[in-house]
Amino acid sequence: MTKSAKGTVEQPGKNVKQKSGLNRVLLDLSVNEFVRQLEYKSRWYGRELIKVNPAYTSQTCSNCGYVAKENRKSQSEFSCARCGHSENADYNAAKNILGRGLSCYREC
Template sequence: MQQKLARQQKHSANRRKTIAAMWRLKRREADRRGDFAAQVANQLATRHSAVVLEDLTITNMTASAKGTLAEPGSNVVQKAGLNRAILGKGWYRFEQALTNVARYTGCRIVKVPAACTSQTCSRCGSVDPVSRESQAVYRCTSCGYSANADVNAAKNILAAGRAVTACGDLGTGRSVKQEPLTVAQTARNPRLSSGGEDVN
């Protein structure tokens, strides 16, 4: 239809019909994307007690690379193609649908920071940017573990999501949301006062 539109005379009736037909197709595409996001979100939220997502700033990821007249951007066409691919997947729309369904099913949505998830080995835990050989291949430089890069990152995200404490933050130490310790608790277990984990 875009090729047909390019051949048609501007401001003609046939051109207006072609534009209307293109908009109808775009609306159908958006509706299908929304239906798919709603269906998958419903399946995940009803079958699982918790769903872990990578905390992505999609607005920043899909920002234009055109730049300004004084400082023009680079690889503008490639960045525009990447932006279309990201927006075409409907990541944010899926997150919204999942959050909406989770309110009714009781499913817990956990968002994990995206930093180093694709550079960390899901088997030994070592972090090395060199291990990410390409967009699709991950091979750990420490233990030799090899897997698809997205699968390896998904395992890291799931592990980090499972480590989230009942206070809603990552279990790296004593949560700031915890109630303050009493003198008796500190005397019984000195490790708690220093942020250590209670092993009793």
């Protein structure tokens, strides 16, 4: 449903700007619904949901904290330019998100 409407050079899509806006709204609604469900389920099970700012979590080294765009070698590969720490990029970002949540939990 949210597939890009750009088309190709030979066959450009029609109403690309309008479809792009619709796609953005649909994806935002999906995220909002996911967060709403997380809040609901957290309350249901007596758990606390902590929202963290995800900015730069995929570019931050979970080992030394160094932030750089070049740390992210590809969609799935993370390798720190400072300390050499290397692992799956999603796993590295998840550690950063966990760290932010735990620090917020301690300070909040």
